[in-house]
Structure formats: C-alpha cells, structure tokens
Amino acid sequence: MTTPRTLFEKIWDAHLVAPESASAPAVLYVDLQLLHEVTSPQAFDELRARGLKVRRPDRVLATLDHSTPTLPPDAAGRRPYATAEAEQQVAALERNAREFGIELHGWGSAHRGIVHVIGPELGATRPGMTIVCGDSHTSTHGAFGALAFGIGTTEVGHVLATQCLLQRKPKTLAIHVEGRLRPGVGAKDLILHVIGRIGVNGGTGCVVEYRGDTIQALSMEERMTVCNMSIEAGARAGLIAPDETTFAWLKGRERAPQGADWDRAVAYWRTLRSDEGARYDAQVRIDAAAIEPSITYGTHPGMVAPIGARVPAPAGAQERRALDYMRLEPGQALAGTPVDVVFVGSCTNSRLPDLREAASLLRGRRIADGLRMLVVPGSEQVKLDAEREGLHEVFRAAGAEWREPGCSMCLGMNGDIGRPGQLIVSTSNRNFEGRQGPGVRTVLASPLVAAATALAGCIADPRDYAAQEAA
Numbered sequence: 001m002t003t004p005r006t007l008f009e010k011i012w013d014a015h016l017v018a019p020e021s022a023s024a025p026a027v028l029y030v031d032l033q034l035l036h037e038v039t040s041p042q043a044f045d046e047l048r049a050r051g052l053k054v055r056r057p058d059r060v061l062a063t064l065d066h067s068t069p070t071l072p073p074d075a076a077g078r079r080p081y082a083t084a085e086a087e088q089q090v091a092a093l094e095r096n097a098r099e100f101g102i103e104l105h106g107w108g109s110a111h112r113g114i115v116h117v118i119g120p121e122l123g124a125t126r127p128g129m130t131i132v133c134g135d136s137h138t139s140t141h142g143a144f145g146a147l148a149f150g151i152g153t154t155e156v157g158h159v160l161a162t163q164c165l166l167q168r169k170p171k172t173l174a175i176h177v178e179g180r181l182r183p184g185v186g187a188k189d190l191i192l193h194v195i196g197r198i199g200v201n202g203g204t205g206c207v208v209e210y211r212g213d214t215i216q217a218l219s220m221e222e223r224m225t226v227c228n229m230s231i232e233a234g235a236r237a238g239l240i241a242p243d244e245t246t247f248a249w250l251k252g253r254e255r256a257p258q259g260a261d262w263d264r265a266v267a268y269w270r271t272l273r274s275d276e277g278a279r280y281d282a283q284v285r286i287d288a289a290a291i292e293p294s295i296t297y298g299t300h301p302g303m304v305a306p307i308g309a310r311v312p313a314p315a316g317a318q319e320r321r322a323l324d325y326m327r328l329e330p331g332q333a334l335a336g337t338p339v340d341v342v343f344v345g346s347c348t349n350s351r352l353p354d355l356r357e358a359a360s361l362l363r364g365r366r367i368a369d370g371l372r373m374l375v376v377p378g379s380e381q382v383k384l385d386a387e388r389e390g391l392h393e394v395f396r397a398a399g400a401e402w403r404e405p406g407c408s409m410c411l412g413m414n415g416d417i418g419r420p421g422q423l424i425v426s427t428s429n430r431n432f433e434g435r436q437g438p439g440v441r442t443v444l445a446s447p448l449v450a451a452a453t454a455l456a457g458c459i460a461d462p463r464d465y466a467a468q469e470a471a
C-alpha cells in the first residue's frame with residue numbers, strides 16, 4: 001500500500017526535478033509563470049546581461065495591472081500615467097515581451113487585467129499545475145488546486161531562464177471549515193476571520209489546504225478570495241482540492257484543454273485530493289456559523305473583528321501604535337466610524353460576483369454625501385461582463401466612479417490614492433500604514449460591507465439593509 005499523501009505532496013512530487021538536500025533546496029518544475037510590469041524589468045535585464053533566452057516562452061503569460069491608470073486616455077490617446085516610472089515599467093514589459101516572444105495582455109487586449117484575475121479567466125490556471133509570479137498574491141491560483149508561489153524578482157529571472165524554481169519543502173496546514181455561512185457573510189469575512197484566528201504568522205512556512213463542506217460549497221470566485229489572502233497569514237501558498245465546481249468553471253475557457261484532452265485532464269484532476277489518512281503538520285478547525293461580517297481595525301490583516309464589535313484593547317505596544325495610526329480608541333464601536341472613501345476592487349474582490357454583490361445594495365440608492373467611491377473591475381473581461389448586465393449604470397447612478405481595470409487603489413502605484421488622514425473601506429487584502437497613500441487609514445472589508453458603508457457614510461453592517469428590504 002502506498003503512503004497516503006496530501007494534495008500538496010501530490011503536486012510537489014509530480015514536479016520534483018531534484019529533491020532537497022542538506023545543502024540545497026529542491027528543484028521544482030514550473031508549469032506557468034505569470035508576469036506583470038513591476039517585478040519583471042530587472043529579471044529581463046539580467047537575462048540580457050547574461051545573454052540568456054527565455055527557456056519556455058509558451059509557459060509565460062504577461063499583463064499590465066499595477067501601474068496602469070484607471071482613467072481612460074485623452075482625446076489624443078495619451079494615458080494619464082501617475083509617474084514617469086509607471087509609464088516606463090509598462091513600456092519595459094511591452095518591449096521585453098516583444099523581444100523574448102512572450103504573450104502579453106497589454107493595452108488593447110480583451111484580457112488585460114490584474115494578473116491573478118486573468119490567469120484563471122483564460123483557463124491558464126488549472127488544477128495540478130505549479131505556477132509562479134513575482135507577486136505575493138499568487139496564492140490566489142491555489143483555488144484551482146494549483147501549487148502557486150509568489151517569488152522575488154531574482155527568482156523571476158531564474159524561472160525565465162530555466163523554467164525551474166529552487167524551493168525548500170514547505171510544511172502543511174489544514175484549515176477545516178464546516179457548517180453554513182450566515183446570511184450577509186461571505187468568503188472575505190471567512191478569510192479575515194481565519195487570519196484573526198491564526199494570526200498573521202499562523203501560516204508561516206506552510207502551504208495551507210482549505211477543506212470542509214463550507215469550502216466545497218464556495219464558488220470559484222469565493223475560493224479565489226480565500227486563497228488570495230493565505231499570504232496575509234504568512235503562508236507560502238493556499239490550496240483547495242479541485243472538484244465539479246472547478247471543472248465546470250474552467251470548461252470552454254480559452255486555454256483549457258478541449259475534447260479528449262479535456263476528458264484526460266479531468267480524469268487526472270479527480271486524483272488531486274488529499275488521501276484518506278494523509279498527515280498535515282498542523283490542523284485548525286473553524287465553525288462557519290460563528291463567522292460574522294468581519295473588518296480590520298488595525299494596520300495588519302490579523303487585527304480583525306466582527307463588524308458589530310468594539311475596538312479591542314491593544315495587546316502590546318505595536319497594537320497600541322496601530323490604533324493610534326487608525327485614530328481608533330479601545331472600546332469604541334467600529335460600526336458608525338466615519339468613512340471618506342470606499343474602494344471595491346483588487347485581486348481579492350474585483351470579479352463579477354463581487355461587483356454584483358456591491359451593486360445589489362447600491363441599486364436605486366445614493367452613496368453618502370461627500371463620500372467618494374471607486375469601483376474597479378479586475379479585468380477587461382470582468383468590465384465587459386459587468387457592463388453587459390448594467391452594473392456600471394448602477395454604480396454611476398449611486399454616485400460611484402466606474403473605472404478601467406487594474407490594481408488601482410489596492411496599493412496606489414497608479415496614483416489612485418487617498419489623502420492623508422482619510423479612512424478608506426477597501427475590499428483589498430492589505431491595510432498596512434500608508435498603503436493607499438501617505439497617512440491613509442485602511443479598513444479591509446467584503447464587497448457587501450463596502451457597499452453598506454458607502455451608503456451610510458460610516459462603517460455599516462450590510463444586514464441592516466437586507467432587513468430593510470425584507471420589511
């Protein structure tokens with residue numbers, strides 16, 4: 001009898017070129033490398049300096065997302081780049097893709113968008129693959145049962161040149177989530193709750209496998225939201241075993257296998273689940289029914305509480321400092337805190353169902369006076385789909401701005417930032433000091449909480465609106 005293996009071990013073993021030794025990490029074959037304009041320029045410079053080619057250009061896919069303006073070009077076709085550096089990064093990737101023969105979804109492509117949105121959308125992200133990108137939220141692709149690592153710029157160069165990655169074997173952490181999520185509670189609340197439970201270092205050195213009936217009941221978009229934030233718990237990657245939901249979502253996508261190849265692929269994908277009796281290095285159990293709509297109140301994603309809670313007393317000097325930065329007092333109710341800006345977007349929550357959720361509350365209503373709301377679709381495809389069902393009209397009629405796809409206000413590299421001191425309720429994944437602009441305070445939340453907040457002008461519970469509708 002063979003030893004039972006976890007999903008992670010199966011993918012790891014299938015890609016092992018050389019095992020780890022005392023003196024060297026393992027060598028792992030990489031099926032797909034994703035590129036964006038921020039972490040690729042030096043990698044290509046390195047290749048040029050050494051006279052190297054890209055080993056497998058057909059296994060590399062590039063897009064523009066971080067530095068791209070979300071306002072359309074002017075009458076002369078000029079794009080409103082925030083800085084010369086942003087424009088240069090874009091130009092560099094355009095040049096590098098041409099020179100090295102890599103498929104780039106740049107300006108004009110119907111599939112340009114946030115790298116972690118377009119990979120799945122194209123069917124380039126598939127179960128059992130190893131995927132890397134010079135970006136920490138590469139963990140998103142684990143939603144498909146792909147082993148996906150965020151890597152550094154030096155490693156981007158290594159993978160371009162060799163199609164292999166040096167890697168110490170991670171440990172495994174199983175997070176079992178069982179039970180039904182309550183109304184108004186979604187995947188974002190789930191993952192914020194998990195990070196609150198295990199802490200921002202709770203997954204350090206691990207590949208997290210999310211398991212249990214709650215996870216199985218999630219849509220692919222919701223699974224991506226969960227896996228996306230694995231990195232915020234310190235994990236190397238997140239994983240969810242592929243199932244019928246995964247296969248149905250992928251079928252017919254541009255890069256998905258077709259015909260007999262599809263059937264063969266699905267037959268293999270069905271083997272990609274942890275065996276009965278497989279051992280994890282650690283396990284955590286979460287009761288889905290106990291999860292509330294959750295938001296952060298500090299300056300890392302582990303400082304999180306139910307929306308109805310009061311600001312907890314700080315545990316130590318760091319948390320004290322975080323509360324000072326956030327201008328929140330222990331004991332103060334989180335709901336009702338005045339908000340300046342609401343951002344719906346990012347690789348965590350910018351897919352069609354996220355936008356539908358936000359729109360469901362905004363339909364026929366107006367956002368609060370003086371509040372600014374930005375809605376930024378994750379990709380050109382998401383934008384098109386959303387516009388086909390009129391979501392852009394809902395957002396505009398409510399007083400929100402409907403923008404071009406990209407990372408936008410998630411980290412503001414393109415100039416979409418708040419003003420010092422402003423409080424932004426954001427559907428993104430990081431609430432670090434200054435991430436959305438110098439002195440800007442970030443509260444992470446779900447699309448529903450973001451929409452309810454935009455209407456109220458202060459942190460608000462979406463269930464209050466649902467109650468109004470029912471009444």
Ligand SMILES: CC(C)[C@H](C(=O)O)[C@@H](O)C(=O)O
Nearest residue numbers: 038039066134135136137411
């Ligand atoms: C710019 C990039 C390197 C960075 C990352 O790796 O995560 C960004 O995507 C982020 O979310 O902070």
Ligand code: SF4
Nearest residue numbers: 137346347407410411
């Ligand atoms: S949307 Fe935000 S988290 Fe995601 S890749 Fe872009 S900057 Fe990073």
